[in-house]
Amino acid sequence: MRSYGVNVDKAPVITILHGGRPPEPGALARVAERAELRWTDAAGLPAALPGTDVLFVLDFGTDALPAAWPRENPPRWVHMGSTGVDAAMFPALISSDVVVTNTRGVFDAAIAEYVLGQIIGFAKDFGGALLRQHRREWEHRETERVAGASVLIVGTGGIGRAIARLLRAVGMRVSAIGRRERTGDPDFGTVGTDLRAELPHADYVVAVAPLTERTRHLFDAAAFAAMKPHARFVNVGRGELVVTGALVDALRTGAIAGAALDVVDPEPLPAEHPLWTLPGVRITPHNSGDWVGWSGAILSAFADNFDNWVAGRPLRNVVDKQLGYVPG
Structure with missing residues (x-):
């Protein structure tokens, strides 16, 4: 040493x-x-x-x-x-x-809480409820359960583990993508290495991988095409993990149902960028860990x-x- x-x-x-x-x-x-x-x-x-x-x-x-x-x-x-x-x-x-x-x-616990909050917000349609409140509309509707939904966590470091533990605590089915395949992980359960093979099985996909040459633009058009049409994407890693144009296209065409983005590419996001106004998108200014x-x-x-x-x-x-x- x-x-x-x-x-x-x-x-x-x-x-x-x-x-x-x-x-x-x-x-x-x-x-x-x-x-x-x-x-x-x-x-x-x-x-x-x-x-x-x-x-x-x-x-x-x-x-x-x-x-x-x-x-x-x-x-x-x-x-x-x-x-x-x-x-x-x-x-x-x-x-x-x-x-x-x-x-x-x-930052581990705070970011895990942010991810859980965004997932619950999607499932319970808090955004839609707030919009209807502003319109003074009383419209009864059903929402989704979080328990039993599947989540794929891309990145198995300390933050990924904190996210996995919190999501398991509310009954979500957790798996992960990392560098090495394994089963029986106490937090992630199964860890795979083939992102494209696992994306079709997830209701929620959480990106928390570090930015390296290997992970840059990991989420491209093919990755979003592999996801379920009702899946939501949460990025708390780095904006450059994503091909931003491909994400915009996936949201516009309904290839995925929504995205919660604490990090984007570029940062700060220009005021005229389409991500600001696309349905199902929630943007925060890179502050998910700032407790x-x-x-x-x-x-x-x-x-x-x-x-x-x-x-x-x-x-x-x-x-x-x-x-x-x-x-x-």
């Missing part, structure tokens, strides 16, 4: 890339006692990186890292404040010995990992840079 200990004679330099609004000064007080903190936005990153020991990325939508990355003496450790690490997966970093970690675990207190939890998770780094202990949530995520 590689040692992450630091030179005790020199305070390590931590550059914190924020998205325009840095956290409160005291949020990383116990880290600041032992390190020099440099706060920067994307524009200032090239000037801030020289001499940096640790890069802490709090700007979740950043694309600034490849251009700003120093050719010599890069940071020893990059910590992503998000679960997804695609912003750090560029050739110079992947091929280096720089360690990348993420904030796995902070009250999440930002403080991210900083605490980094501080805990910094304790490990200073002490020379193994870091938590180390990313396999060839896979593009933390192995399960």
Whole structure:
């Protein structure tokens, strides 16, 4: 195991890339006692990186890292404040010995609750009820049961497991798609590898896979054509998992019945984009995991990992840079 200990004679330099609004000064007080903190936005990153020991990325939508990355003496450790690490997966970093970690675990429960809420919303037609309320229409109708419905979770990491446990708790039949086939998984039951073969059996499809070259545009026209006409699609992974035009066509033609999209491609979604107004579509602004207190939890998770780094202990949530995520 590689040692992450630091030179005790020199305070390590931590550059914190924020998205325009840095956290409160005291949020990383116990880290600041032992390190020099440099706060920067994307524009200032090239000037801030020289001499940096640790890069802490709090700007979740950043694309600034490849251009700003120093050719010599890069940071020893990059910590992503998000679960997804695609912003750090560029050739110079992947091929280096720089360690990348993420904030796995902070968002799992909140995203699982979001998925359950969207599925119940579809089944109980809350959107239709609100529309009728606005119209002052009293129209009796039947809704669907959640219990007994089948859900295919595409992505078997920590968030996928949290989703599976919550959906099982309300009686849904859960299966999953991952890298390795297996049966008897305590959360997913059966895990397959052939997405197209499993899509026709699902009433709901939940995309939560990390964005890698293997998963980019995983949901294309053929994938949506394989789904049931009454199936709903929920994306809490990355917008680039989906060919957006193919999703629009599937919704317009009735190939699928609806979609709940917390992530889209592009982000933010332009005001004139057809997804805003297509029937059966629900859009949220990439906030499915943003529970009250999440930002403080991210900083605490980094501080805990910094304790490990200073002490020379193994870091938590180390990313396999060839896979593009933390192995399960």
